[in-house]
Amino acid sequence: TQLLEQSPQFLSIQEGENLTVYCNSSSVFSSLQWYRQEPGEGPVLLVTVVTGGEVKKLKRLTFQFGDARKDSSLHITAAQPGDTGLYLCAGLSFSGNQFYFGTGTSLTVIP
Amino acid sequence: NAGVTQTPKFQVLKTGQSMTLQCAQDMNHNSMYWYRQDPGMGLRLIYYSASEGTTDKGEVPNGYNVSRLNKREFSLRLESAAPSQTSVYFCASSEGVGGYEAFFGQGTRLTVV
Numbered sequence: 001t002q003l004l005e006q007s008p009q010f011l012s013i014q015e016g017e018n019l020t021v022y023c024n025s026s027s028v029f030s031s032l033q034w035y036r037q038e039p040g041e042g043p044v045l046l047v048t049v050v051t052g053g054e055v056k057k058l059k060r061l062t063f064q065f066g067d068a069r070k071d072s073s074l075h076i077t078a079a080q081p082g083d084t085g086l087y088l089c090a091g092l093s094f095s096g097n098q099f100y101f102g103t104g105t106s107l108t109v110i111p
Numbered sequence: 112n113a114g115v116t117q118t119p120k121f122q123v124l125k126t127g128q129s130m131t132l133q134c135a136q137d138m139n140h141n142s143m144y145w146y147r148q149d150p151g152m153g154l155r156l157i158y159y160s161a162s163e164g165t166t167d168k169g170e171v172p173n174g175y176n177v178s179r180l181n182k183r184e185f186s187l188r189l190e191s192a193a194p195s196q197t198s199v200y201f202c203a204s205s206e207g208v209g210g211y212e213a214f215f216g217q218g219t220r221l222t223v224v
Contacts, residue, residue, distance in 0.1 A: 009151065031210045042115070042201050042215025043154070050210065088153055097161055097208035098169060101146075101153040 003027050004091055004102035012108040013079055021074040021105045023089035028069045030094045037086040037104075046074075079109045113137050117202050117216035124192040124223045132187040132219050134202030142205045143185035144169075144213065145177060147198040154201065160185055161208045192223045 004025045013019055023032070031050040035043035047056050049065035049072065056063045060083075062075040072089055086106050090099040118133045136143065141162045146154040146169075156169030158177040166177050174196060176188045185204075189196060200219045205211040 004153070006153075033210075033212075040217065042203070042217055043213075044215070045212045048210060048212070090154075092210055097167075098144075098156050098159060099213070100170070101155070103151060104153045 003093075003100045004089055006087075006089060006102040006105045008105060009103065010106050010108075012110065015080060015109055015111050016078050019076050019079060019107070021076075021087055021107070023072045023074075023091075023102050025070050025091060027091070027093065029091035030069070031092045032065055032069075032072050033090045033092075033099065034063055034072070034074055035088045035090065037088060038084075043086075043088055076107075079107075081109045081111050083107060084109050115202055115204055115214050115216035117200075117219050119219060120217065122219060122221050124189075124221065126193060126223060128192050129188065129190050130192065131189075132200055132202070132221075133184070134186065134216060135184045136202075136204040136214070137183065138204060138214065139182070140204035140206055140214075141182070142208050142211070143179065144203040144205075145175075145185070145187045146201045146203065147171065147196075148201060148218070149198050157187065157200075159208070192221075194223045197221060197223045 034046045037043040052069045053067045054065045060077045089102040115136045144159040145157040160179040163182045202216045203213040205213045
């Protein structure tokens with residue numbers, strides 16, 4: 001069962017542009033994480049959001065957890081080639097001990 | 112620090128063969144996980160071990176078995192490999208289950224022909 005859908009699946013933009021990646025579900029999550037994965041490597045944690053409506057900023061990256069705790073977004077300002085990678089959201093259910101990962105968004109930033 | 116180490120990095124199996132993927136972490140984490148990653152499907156949890164001595168099924172456990180050998184090591188076994196098990200496998204560890212950060216290995220690319 002795929003609980004988390006990410007959009008878009010692929011995104012190719014020019015350096016300096018802004019972008020937003022969405023992570024949506026019909027399920028409610030107790031917390032949500034965003035990871036970035038580079039080719040040939042495992043995912044690396046970017047942020048964890050735990051409160052509905054929470055907004056966290058990490059330099060040029062802004063993460064938001066939906067008020068209803070069913071969705072999240074990642075906004076990147078002035079994208080750079082170093083932002084290239086696969087972005088994965090992962091939601092922790094209230095009833096389980098595991099994170100469910102989203103389908104992933106592959107971002108390419110062209111110099 | 113090595114973090115999470117997986118072996119092997121690449122493997123080709125024939126249908127019906129068996130193999131074990133090894134994973135070790137040096138961060139003294141309590142919880143360990145095995146995921147598979149397929150295009151367009153993100154990461155799917157196969158099995159996890161919340162603490163030494165316990166293992167539990169994840170989303171896609173069929174065709175796999177696991178062993179939590181000790182606190183450091185968590186292995187994944189394919190008893191009779193099938194082409195549907197062609198995937199990239201990731202081991203991860205965390206301080207505990209729940210909202211902790213997961214640290215991932217570099218992955219094992221497995222092809223079953």
